[in-house]
Amino acid sequence: MVDQVKRVVERDNTTVDSEGAVVREETQATSTKIDSKITVANVIWYIYGFVAILLALRFILKLFGANSANAFVSLVYSLSGVLSAPFDSIFGVARNATETVSSVFEPSILVAIAVYALVAWGIAKLLTLNEPKTTV
Numbered sequence: 126m127v128d129q130v131k132r133v134v135e136r137d138n139t140t141v142d143s144e145g146a147v148v149r150e151e152t153q154a155t156s157t158k159i160d161s162k163i164t165v166a167n168v169i170w171y172i173y174g175f176v177a178i179l180l181a182l183r184f185i186l187k188l189f190g191a192n193s194a195n196a197f198v199s200l201v202y203s204l205s206g207v208l209s210a211p212f213d214s215i216f217g218v219a220r221n222a223t224e225t226v227s228s229v230f231e232p233s234i235l236v237a238i239a240v241y242a243l244v245a246w247g248i249a250k251l252l253t254l255n256e257p258k259t260t261v
Contacts, residue, residue, distance in 0.1 A: 166249040173245035177238050179205040184234040190227035212237040 138150040183205040191198045212233040 162252045166252045169245050169249045169252075173241055176208055176241050180208060180234050180238050180241075183209060184231065184238075187229045187231050187234070190229070208241070209234050209237050212240070 138152070140148050140150070142148050179201065182201045186198055186201060193199060193202060209231075213231075215233045215236060216231075
């Protein structure tokens with residue numbers, strides 16, 4: 126990711142006071158310019174972080190066979206179900222409504238996390254593609 130543009134101006138003044146002592150005075154001024162493209166790219170990464178956390182929670186809860194009747198587990202499953210749905214049939218994890226499953230390893234959730242990371246990276250990179258490289 127591209128850093129914010131930061132400009133530092135330093136001034137060094139040396140004078141002699143009335144008693145003949147050398148007085149050294151330093152002044153430093155800092156200004157920072159925040160680019161809106163970088164801000165949007167950061168928002169994209171925060172959204173991806175939220176999606177990845179939801180999917181990771183789903184993966185862990187499924188792996189340990191969490192009770193889907195629990196309110197928190199149900200909330201995580203309902204929110205993350207929409208995000209994992211396009212990837213659910215990749216590896217063919219068996220799901221039977223009448224069968225009680227205690228633990229399920231779903232590699233499709235890990236694929237979903239990776240694909241969403243690539244999409245977030247691509248969008249963020251597209252926004253900051255022609256950013257000038259500045260050195261201070």
